[in-house]
Amino acid sequence: MPRYLEGWLADVVKISLNRERINKIRERPIYLLSKFIKSVTNKNAIIAEFKRKSPSGLNENRNLEEYVKFMEESGAIGISVLTEEKYFGGSYSDLEKAAKIVKIPILMKDFIVTEKQIDTAFNLGADAILLIVKILTERELINLYEYARNLGLEAIVEVTDENDLKIALRYDFNIIGVNARNLSSLEVNIRNVGKILEMIPKDRIKIAESGIKNKEDIVELKKYGADAFLIGTTLMKDPNKIKELI
Ligand code: 137
Numbered sequence: 470m471p472r473y474l475e476g477w478l479a480d481v482v483k484i485s486l487n488r489e490r491i492n493k494i495r496e497r498p499i500y501l502l503s504k505f506i507k508s509v510t511n512k513n514a515i516i517a518e519f520k521r522k523s524p525s526g527l528n529e530n531r532n533l534e535e536y537v538k539f540m541e542e543s544g545a546i547g548i549s550v551l552t553e554e555k556y557f558g559g560s561y562s563d564l565e566k567a568a569k570i571v572k573i574p575i576l577m578k579d580f581i582v583t584e585k586q587i588d589t590a591f592n593l594g595a596d597a598i599l600l601i602v603k604i605l606t607e608r609e610l611i612n613l614y615e616y617a618r619n620l621g622l623e624a625i626v627e628v629t630d631e632n633d634l635k636i637a638l639r640y641d642f643n644i645i646g647v648n649a650r651n652l653s654s655l656e657v658n659i660r661n662v663g664k665i666l667e668m669i670p671k672d673r674i675k676i677a678e679s680g681i682k683n684k685e686d687i688v689e690l691k692k693y694g695a696d697a698f699l700i701g702t703t704l705m706k707d708p709n710k711i712k713e714l715i
Contacts, residue, residue: 489588491620497594499621502574503644505546506674506697512715513687516547516576516676518701519567521558525655529705533563534570536708541571543711549576549699550595561593568594576625576699580604584616597623597644602633603652611640625676634665645669646699650679659686663693684714 506514517540522528537548550567551559559579567575577595581587582605590598598617600610610626617624627646628634637645647669649662657680669675677695681687682703690698703710 489585489592491588491591495591495594497568500572500574500596502547502576502597502623502625503674505574506644506676509546509697512544513691514546514697515544515711515715516549516574516697516699517545517704517711518549518551518578518699519559519563520551520578520701520705522556523702524556525650525657525702527702527705530558531705531708533566536705537567537571539708540704540711541573543708544715545573545711546697547574547576547597549578549701551701552577552579561589564590564593564595574623581613582609584613587613587617587620587622590617591620591622595622597625599627599646600624601627601652602636603627603629607636607639610636614640614642627678628665630661631665631668634668638668638670642673644674644676646676646678647695648678649681659689662690662695666690666693666695669694681714687714 519536521530548567548571550564551557552561552564553559564577574596576597577590578599581598600613614624625644625646626637626642627648628637629648647662647665649659650657659680662677666675674696675694676697676699677690678699681698681700687698
């Protein structure tokens with residue numbers, strides 16, 4: 470057997486062994502985040518994030534069920550659930566619980582680098598996953614995006630700077646997230662988001678992520694073309710704030 474084929478076969482075996490079995494039939498229907506965002510007319514499209522803690526210093530041990538139910542009732546068009554445990558205090562069971570409660574799109578918020586994580590997202594009832602340009606090669610980005618799409622899941626392709634955006638715009642990713650937080654310095658710069666949002670073609674759905682504190686931030690980001698707003702810390706600190714932001 471030619472040597473290159475041996476390598477390829479070893480990879481295939483590794484991936485298949487590494488793959489979580491996909492549920493034959495998924496209980497929860499898939500709620501398309503793109504559809505929910507596009508259907509918003511008379512309010513701000515807010516994706517409310519549940520995260521107990523964060524490297525930026527958040528520490529709010531709220532009741533997940535109450536939070537996600539309250540956010541859906543308050544008009545949020547999506548829920549983001551951090552499933553990363555070490556830095557965010559999240560878990561897969563958080564996602565599973567949220568999926569049993571809300572009938573709006575759920576984003577599995579994690580550092581996704583394998584197909585197995587996408588299988589898990591599907592099995593737990595998530596509707597979308599996050600693919601961070603900064604931590605993936607282009608090949609991984611494309612493969613993981615197509616893998617998610619083949620399962621019917623949507624993907625938010627997240628950029629934090631112009632270089633990330635240049636890569637993301639080479640492909641027809643339909644949802645682009647612009648994160649105001651620099652993932653290494655943790656510095657949040659909303660002005661920077663505006664600059665990048667303006668470079669994204671109108672036919673892509675644009676989500677502004679991180680650092681959103683008040684209505685003024687939303688008005689400002691909307692001016693630059695943001696279609697939706699992913700908000701964690703502000704809402705975890707005071708869930709009632711959604712009434713002012715929606
Ligand atoms: P927030 O509204 O809390 O500022 O941001 C919401 C969401 O964008 C945020 O949770 C990020 O996607 C993940 N957050 C952090 C981080 C990622 C890397 C390093 C630190 C953090 O401190 O939230």
